[in-house]
Amino acid sequence: MSAVRALRQLTGSSMRLACVSVAARAAPVVARSAWCAAAPASRAFSMTARRFGSGTSDVAVSQKLQEELQYEQEVAAQEAEEGEPTFLKDFKEAGNWNIVESSGKEEVTLTRQFGNETITLTFSASDVQSMESEEPAMEEEGAEEEEAPSPHSYPIRVSMSTTKQGAPGTLSVDMVCQDGHFVVDNIAYYRDTKLGADLTAEADWARRALYIGPQFDSLDIGLQEEFEKYLQERGVNEALALFIPEYAEYKEQKEYLSWLTDVKNFVDA
Template sequence: MARAIQSLRKCPLFQTQNLLHHFQFQHQITNPISCSAPIFSPQSSTPTQIRNSSYVAEMRKSAINDNMLRLLRNEIQYELDHSTHQQQPPAEINGFKVFERRGEKWISLEKQFGENEEIKVEVTMFDGSIRVPNEGEKKGLPGQDIQLHISMIVSIFRKNSKQVLEFICSAWPDTLAITKLFVRQQAKVPQQPYTGPKFRELDDELQNSLYDFLEERGIDDSLCTFLHKYVNYKEDAEYIRWMKSVKSVMEK
């Protein structure tokens, strides 16, 4: 033993800390029963500790996933039980066929008008709102109602014409409001087209005649009422569909 220690002291590669480790190792070999110093550094983890740590991490991850899935299932069931718009509205209104674009924020409507016109309407989901006085506020009591807003793009195509007459409209719960009217090319749209003046700046009689033009084609206040009911249904359906998709991914 003394010769081993003396030999190590002469070796320049070993410092005091290394010498101590070698001494402990030699002492363990020659006195395996009396050795109390561990071979592993106190900072090292034993295989058992590593397995326990991994087990705890997996258990925690599983508990988080289970809790999230439970909350998603509860929310889905709550929406199914309490939704007031579960029944899908009719797929036709004022001669328009309605196409729901699942997973998107748009609804499409299409119809033929006369022999040479095709009308397409693109409708957003709710994209704005305003506060309006309610009956209580009119009587001097506090309170306001909220009216939700839907944007519409009405495109009118005519046979033998390369141009499209396009209306930008706002659909309120029971009122149609035209905000813009312009003509564009079917094939190529300029980057910065001239879209004419603001609709409200047009002559009043011309404004009224344009409302009559749309009303004749079934784009009127009754269509706005229908669209608000349909978008209410779509909002609920898309929310439930989204939660089910998240749940499906979490379950895999």
């Protein structure tokens, strides 16, 4: 969920209570005028039933979906006029990573070659939504702080897999990206290259039975530091940690617009 959408929802909820009494008084007048204009009433009902199925709430749901869809389309049109976001343009121009994502899917994949290594990073746009409910509370607690929090400070889980040409196995790194930093949770090695790199549910289930190594923070400090240098050398650095949350929000916003369109079309059918 974008910051604009979250702010709009907070504003709408605060104004809703103030508008209840006005809406309650206005509703009968609108209803009476609509009743007089529509003749006969049975004809209007039959048309609605044919268009929106048998549900009595279909029309109201469709109207609300249309309101949200129209707002999001206006925002998207403004952004389209401005062109590709600067953060995304700069990332592509750097040429270090390739972005792989499909419409309708929440996962985003970044790939690159490093010597004889093929490196793949995967994260999900749904992580943006999972933190929305916590943001207002976090803002209230930190209201007295002078420095404002980052607009993309929510954690994004990232999975990295590395394979080598001519060498068996896959090195897998699970980490969290937040506030311009990567925090490593675990580093695992899978002797079966396909098993380690496969993202299917079956492969994930099979990996659960394997030993994946200790928690990263339980390793010797010196070893942790060398692994961090190992990752930075492969482009898993601060610049990437700043990009991933921004792109996750960008991706989630696009999918939300498609979701509104699909759901409205289904309700209206």
